[in-house]
Every structure is written in structure tokens, then in C-alpha cells.
Amino acid sequence: MTLQESVVDPREALVGFIGSMRAFAYSLTRNDAAADDLVQDSLVKAWKNIESFERGTNMQAWLFTILRNTFYSNLRKSRREVEDIDGIMAGKLSEKPRHDGVLAMDEFRRAFVTLPVEQREALSLVGASGFTYEEAADTCGVAVGTIKSRVNRGRAKLVELLDLGAPELGEIGDRVTQGIVNASSPLGIVS
Amino acid sequence: MLNTGQMEEKEKSPLEQQVEENLRRVYRARAEEPVPDRFVELLKQLRAQENGEK
Numbered sequence: 001m002t003l004q005e006s007v008v009d010p011r012e013a014l015v016g017f018i019g020s021m022r023a024f025a026y027s028l029t030r031n032d033a034a035a036d037d038l039v040q041d042s043l044v045k046a047w048k049n050i051e052s053f054e055r056g057t058n059m060q061a062w063l064f065t066i067l068r069n070t071f072y073s074n075l076r077k078s079r080r081e082v083e084d085i086d087g088i089m090a091g092k093l094s095e096k097p098r099h100d101g102v103l104a105m106d107e108f109r110r111a112f113v114t115l116p117v118e119q120r121e122a123l124s125l126v127g128a129s130g131f132t133y134e135e136a137a138d139t140c141g142v143a144v145g146t147i148k149s150r151v152n153r154g155r156a157k158l159v160e161l162l163d164l165g166a167p168e169l170g171e172i173g174d175r176v177t178q179g180i181v182n183a184s185s186p187l188g189i190v191s
Numbered sequence: 192m193l194n195t196g197q198m199e200e201k202e203k204s205p206l207e208q209q210v211e212e213n214l215r216r217v218y219r220a221r222a223e224e225p226v227p228d229r230f231v232e233l234l235k236q237l238r239a240q241e242n243g244e245k
Contacts, residue, residue, distance in 0.1 A: 011238075018230050023222040040233060047237045105220070108213040127211055128218035158210045 010059065011050050014043060017063050020129060024064055027124040028071045030113045038074070042067040058135065065139050068121060075117075111161040119154030126151050 021042060025035035045066050046053075053062050112120065118140075125136040126147065133151075137144040203211070 011234075015226065015231070015234060018226045019222040019224065022224070023218045026221055027218070036227065036229070039230065043230065043233060044237065047234075105213065105217055108210075109217055112214075112217070123214055124218060127214040129222075155207060155210055159204070159206045162210065163206055 008055070009050075010053055010055060011047055013059060014046060014063075017060055018043070020060060021063055021067055024121075024124055024129065025067060025071070027112070027120050027128075028068065028117060038067060038071055041070050041074075045070065060129070061131070061135055061139050064125070068139065107162065108158075111158050114161065115154050115157055119150050119157070122147050122150035123154045123158075127155070 018039065021039045022035060025038040025042075026032065029035045029038055042063065046063055049066075053059065112123075115123070121140065122136060125131040125139060126133060131139065133144050133147050137147045140147065
């Protein structure tokens with residue numbers, strides 16, 4: 001083994017990705033304990049299959065692929081549990097956002113977790129971790145257009161959910177009218 | 192006709208911008224948390240196991 005090979009064992013870099021793996025895992029599981037278990041399983045797999053990582057390529061994308069494969073294979077075993085969480089979270093959406101023009105993070109989280117998992121992952125990859133559409137498509141094993149449409153639908157749904165929660169807009173009926181009158185300012189913010 | 196269409200990527204409404212900003216904030220908040228000990232330990236164990244096998 002040359003000096004260079006021993007120095008650049010890619011596994012030494014794993015620790016630097018744990019933070020983003022936890023964030024991505026949480027967006028999939030919506031549960032702290034489950035997210036960390038998922039990260040743990042994924043790290044073990046990454047460690048043991050490190051030879052399938054191509055040096056010089058995007059390690060985060062490689063790790064996220066492992067993580068989401070692990071998530072989906074676990075998910076198949078526990079489908080019912082997930083549906084329960086959906087119901088619980090959807091019921092908690094009625095709180096009002098803060099009134100200072102910045103939506104409270106909690107409010108946002110509650111809206112986010114009601115999205116279908118494929119939209120959560122698309123938004124996490126593209127919207128939050130800065131993957132290109134192509135990288136996200138690769139990570140998820142779907143077409144670029146599919147990722148784009150998931151991002152768009154997810155974002156539109158979040159806008160809708162958070163818009164509904166905005167106190168200025170009142171009832172849903174009003175929202176429609178307001179949306180037309182005030183299309184550029186759905187939160188009622190005067191710029 | 193109320194289908195507002197999600198396709199215009201260039202012109203984002205203030206609410207859309209807030210959604211994107213919040214996406215990044217929520218994600219970053221978690222990604223930047225200190226790495227829990229269990230993972231540091233795990234990596235050590237994996238390394239130790241491997242050294243033991245050699």
C-alpha cells in the first residue's frame with residue numbers, strides 16, 4: 001500500500017457527512033430516533049461497501065443513495081406505522097404562524113412532514129442540500145422531470161398549507177379572493 | 192382557473208421564497224448539530240473490528 005492510498009481512505013471522510021445524513025434522514029423518517037437509527041445503518045453499510053464508492057465522485061450523493069435505499073427497504077416492513085404518523089401530523093397544522101413575516105420553523109416543520117415522502121426527499125435534496133436536479137434524479141433513481149415535478153408539487157403544497165395558516169387571510173373562501181387581489185403578497189406583507 | 196400553476200421557476204412569490212428559505216434553515220439546523228457520540232463510537236468500532244480481522 002502506498003502512502004497516498006493509506007492517507008486517503010475515503011472512510012475517514014464519513015464523519016464529515018453525518019450531519020447532512022441526519023438532516024436527510026429526518027426529512028424521510030420525521031422522527032429523531034428513527035432518523036439516527038437510519039444513519040447508523042447507513043454508515044455501517046457505507047463502511048462495509050466502501051469499495052463501491054468511486055474516488056473523486058460525490059460522496060454525499062453516494063451516502064444519500066445508501067441512506068434512502070435503506071429507508072425504503074425498512075419502510076416496506078412498516079407501512080402502517082408511517083400512515084399513522086401522517087394522520088397525527090396533519091391534525092396539528094392549525095397553529096398560526098408568527099406574525100413577523102418569517103414563518104416559525106416549527107410551523108414550517110409541521111407543514112413539511114405532511115408531504116408525501118417522495119416530495120420531502122426531492123425538496124430536501126434540491127431545495128435544502130443544494131443537489132442539482134440531475135444529482136437528485138440520480139440519487140433517487142428517477143428521471144430529472146420527475147424530480148422537478150416533485151419539487152414543484154411539494155413547494156406548491158407548502159405554500160398552500162402555510163398560506164392557509166396565515167391569519168390575514170382568514171377563511172378558505174376569503175383566501176381565494178385575496179389570492180387574486182393580492183397575488184404578489186400572499187402573506188399580506190407590504191413590501 | 193384557480194390552478195395557479197407551479198411552473199414559473201423564475202418569479203417566486205414571497206411565500207415561495209419563504210418556503211425555500213425555511214427548507215434550508217430547518218435542514219441546516221439539523222445538519223449543523225454536533226455529531227452525536229454514538230456515531231463517533233460506531234466509526235471507531237468499525238475501524239477496530241477491521242483491524243482485529245487482519
